[in-house]
Amino acid sequence: MNSMARNRLADRIFRVVGLLATLLGLLLLAIFLWGLLRTGLGRLSGQFLSSLPSRFPERAGIYTALLGTVWIMVLTALLAVPLGVAAGVYLEEYGRKRRWAALLEINITNLAGVPSVIYGLLGLEVFVRFLRLGSSVLAAASTLALLILPILIVATREAIRAVPRSLREASLALGATRWQTIWYQVLPASAGGILTGIILALSRAVGETAPLLVIGVLAYVPFAPSQPLDEFSALPVQIFNWISRPQHEFGVNAAAAIIVLLVITFGLNGVAIYLRNRWRQQLP
């Protein structure tokens, strides 16, 4: 076999190998989803969604955890979104001339890479102990808000950067102040991108488990929170809890709860991808 034929063969083989590798990635995802659905789907029911936790697997439900997750999501969004968007706007629109811009830049990059357990430690010391919030929804949401802040900032900056310079100049040339330009032109034009970032960040927050464990979520909470200082459970924590129980039926519950969690995260991701595509098309 001459060298050219060998090269062509290698090329053909790689085409197959590459396809297999890609399929393997997708296949693993499929296997894993299939296993989950097979185990957990039968357990999903109105009763499962609306029941309190219980020592009897067949009676137990995710009512508390689901509402806890919703509470966390809302509070986290309330805390993180204004901060993240404002910080992103500052860094992109004001901060660039400032001397500490480079510092902020490195800071944000590094924050994005800090493992989530470390945020848990921060939350434990600052929110749980120092501010005496205890293992409350507020403490958890504050911790997760800090965790997703870098994601929000980066997303906001990217969205803002995509707004053409001509739009800013047009506004400024009409006598708009910097903030008026941002408020009336830059933010509306980048809203799609920012919203995408917000949703992706929230989907991350919803699935986080380790920081919640570190700030000390309780094992058994048979009621949904009614105010920010209440104790809570959350879906990932409930799942972790059930996983660590050896009885098979709790494994089934865990699978069912995972399906619910995945519906939420995949749903959020889907919405984000949809919004991103729509927003990209709208860019002038």
Add this chain to the structure above:
Amino acid sequence: MKTNERLIEALLAMSAGVGVLTTAGILWILVVEAVHFFQQVPLSAFLTDTQWTPLFADKHFGILPLVAGTLLTTAVAVAVALPLGLTIAVYLNEYVAPALRNTLKPLLEVLAAVPTVVYGFFALTQVTPFLQRLVPGLAGFNALSAGLVMGIMILPLVSSLSEDALGAVPRSLREASYAMGATRLQTAFRVVVPAASSGVTVSVVLAISRAVGETMIVAIAAGQEPRLTANPLVPIETITTYIVQVSSGDVAYGTLEYNTIFAAGITLFVLTLGLNNVGYWFRKKYQERYE
């Protein structure tokens, strides 16, 4: 009007300051608690002792077993994600039509959107029993299946970011190679991958950093037994697992035992910080220059 502008700028700057405060807070907490720790445990013991038993009567404070556990699971994960991710990146970039590529990439990225507690469940209940049939002597908690699953989790990080880097290599370089009679494979590995090497490196570094900091998969599936070993078949403990285990077990506030989680935390922080900055530095320094 002017004052209004100033006020707004100040408010925005304060928001940006929260990021700095967060970093400062993390550093402050880790350092303060770790200083307490190192007042009682010499740094040399921390770095050289081969046992980590801070909660027992016979106390040892060697971080090495935890670091070894962390590196072991990371190594397994990278051993999965690097070849697979790079193959996928090259395949998507060189062999697949853009339309298909644009569907396959987000599909693969779904793998990174799965909450890690879910992966932990998967590793423990599916992967480990499956592997136990293939590998005799595989413990119920082990670094292998946790690492494998973690590899799946970081796979899209490698494949997507590397593909972005490969896609940024100018067409003219590819054409030059094809025009010399190169096959796609030769073009990919002799021209495109080397030209995009810094982008590929960054993606790998980021993936490693993610694996080092990952908590739930290892906490659920890798065990809680600090041990200085390179054997992926036995239970080990990672730094992150230790932090979760001890902090959720409520060790007495202000005791040496409590401070150990911050000593472990600062080790983890330094590891990931180092990796992130290597990545950042690479990106800044070697931003691809082609022509």
Add this chain to the structure above:
Amino acid sequence: APETKIHIDGSSTVFPITEAVVEEYARAHPEARITVGVSGTGGGFRKFCRQEIDVADASRPIKESEQRDCAQRGVRYTDIRVGYDGLAVVVHPANTWVQSLTVQELKRLWEPAAQHRVTRWKHLRPEWPDAEIHLFGAGTASGTYDYFTQAIVGTAHASRGDYTASEDDNVLVQGISTDRLALGFFGYAYYEANRAKLKLVPIDDEKPENGAGPVAPSIETVKNNSYAPLSRPLLVYVSRPAGRRPAVQAFVHFYLEQAPRLAREVGYIPMPAEEYRREQAKFAAFVSQSHP
């Protein structure tokens, strides 16, 4: 309203009973807002003395140091017995070689000196396989750990450190039931709940007065004290400020009423009926003292 809130935390051993009681109580009193944490007996007492919780679950009596801590903060309390527990020593069901263990062997296996030395089955008995032994046991913040080390090694809090230690007994069950070379210990209730996945190891304390030869834990052997030295009482502690609150009073009352049934249901050993009546009386006295 905070009056209906009750915070409980502490022992993982006691958790299943408390969980069951709370679940039943909440069914009867939907307005109740009771949370249960699992920080281990030691962790529970710490929170208890800092008045972060109202009721502490404990699998051993409060220690002197913990008593001092509570006293310093002016926290008075009473202890209430709710049942008994035996500590089960278990191996994987596929383990064919272990039929029983002596207390001496357990000590050789778990004492601090064993670390990195007794690492293979054959180190325990030469005829056993030359394979690694994978150990699982209670975490150091748990009463179970204190109790086991005291009973087996002879000093509380002294043991080897190279084993999978968890405050969460479920993690241990999970670990042992998936590992052919495992050996571990935890509360009898967890063995009860997972009989099929585990193999119980009878223990011989080599003291004929406690029943000759190896004894396996069971309701009988724990109650009649022949399963020694690994059986113990289960307790809850109620603080004085909490004891003044009607919601807490009602709950503790309910707890003692239901304990015989629920303790058995989750795998523990209930006390004789008159003992429960005595505990009720004791608590009533504590409550009346609380009201000046």
Add this chain to the structure above:
Amino acid sequence: MSELQVEHVNVYYGTNHVLKDISMAIAPNTVTALIGPSGCGKSTFLRLFNRMNDLIDDFRYDGRILLQGQNIYASDVAVEELRKRVGMVFQRPNPFPKSIYDNVTYGLLLQGVRDRAVLDHAVEHSLRQAALWDEVKGDLRKSALALSGGQQQRLCIARVLAVAPHILLMDEPASALDPISTAKIEELIHELKQQYTILIVTHNMQQAGRVSDKTGFFNYGQLIEYDDTRTIFTQPHHEQTQNYITGRFG
């Protein structure tokens, strides 16, 4: 008195000396064309008058620029006020991604005008001035992005006129347009001259000849020649100017 007075102005971008000792006086209600080869500094010069260069990081200048006798770079000048008096039209039409109506009223909204009648009137008036009214009056709520390029550019002019500036800066306002739209814009400039002082950068010699009263020829950052347009185009004093106008370079 001259409307605008430029005195010994130098501009630098970092170490790049882009405008060199420029002086020039511009009379009210005239059209001044700025011509010269690419990169010679025309745009930079134009953007001095509404201080748009301030936005560029490493911009520096010295010298003075007076608007009706007042130094526009004085520290007490509110830049926003200046920009209302000195309107600008850009090379490529850059309408806001909003309705036609909202585009025209934007400048007024910035000033806090909320009265519907005032806004309505301003919209009609400015669109008429910009010779766009008849084409769009049917649907003022339509997105500005749906207009043709030439319409968009006239909308941008209307948008500027709505804030009632004294001076109009135009940076190659017709270079992205087809010949018919270009003709309309030129016609418009003719009419606006009655009320405004106009500065226009152009690459098109014919256009400069058609619309302007005065012409300044720039090369390598210097104002080589500044004179009546007719003089510049028929008997320039400098050979460079001559060469440029006849197309020998640039």
Add this chain to the structure above:
Amino acid sequence: MSELQVEHVNVYYGTNHVLKDISMAIAPNTVTALIGPSGCGKSTFLRLFNRMNDLIDDFRYDGRILLQGQNIYASDVAVEELRKRVGMVFQRPNPFPKSIYDNVTYGLLLQGVRDRAVLDHAVEHSLRQAALWDEVKGDLRKSALALSGGQQQRLCIARVLAVAPHILLMDEPASALDPISTAKIEELIHELKQQYTILIVTHNMQQAGRVSDKTGFFNYGQLIEYDDTRTIFTQPHHEQTQNYITGRFG
């Protein structure tokens, strides 16, 4: 016999009909210049001969192209073999981001040549042919990106010569270069003509006149005229050709 024979070739990109019924015969050891206004299809035509268009998703063609009598689009032709025989030089120099040495040996490595002596010899020989040897022989390990534009382009030529093709395709090889480098490339083409058949696309009439034996004039995808270069430039048969050559359009 002709080296290359093009028979009734049509090319489409999707629905865009880019080349229309082209036929042409090219003799060995000649230089053929392809001229025509931008977008007329010169590059597309050139890239037919080494099947580079195959890389474009919606490329379609019909007709036949014969290389020494063999249809290069036949299904049994190995594209890689073809491309070794038909080398190509691009408009902008595109050396690989590797050393000079590695650039020249790239083609040989692809074929599995590992013998150091063979490679060394090929490097020297090709660099000499490309008139670059004297300038770079001192440091062959230097990155190719550190060379000047003209040197890079000659390196790209050397890189092609190293695989010993019969035919050289050049798509505006000097358009990104300064006059001195351009002169060097033209000289090079002159010398290479002894051994190779060369097709060169150029926008520069003078260049076409200087280097080529034959010239083909394309317009709107059609081959308007193909003849001796001298004839094309002195007495073209078509008015379009005449107009183009005299600069009246394009």
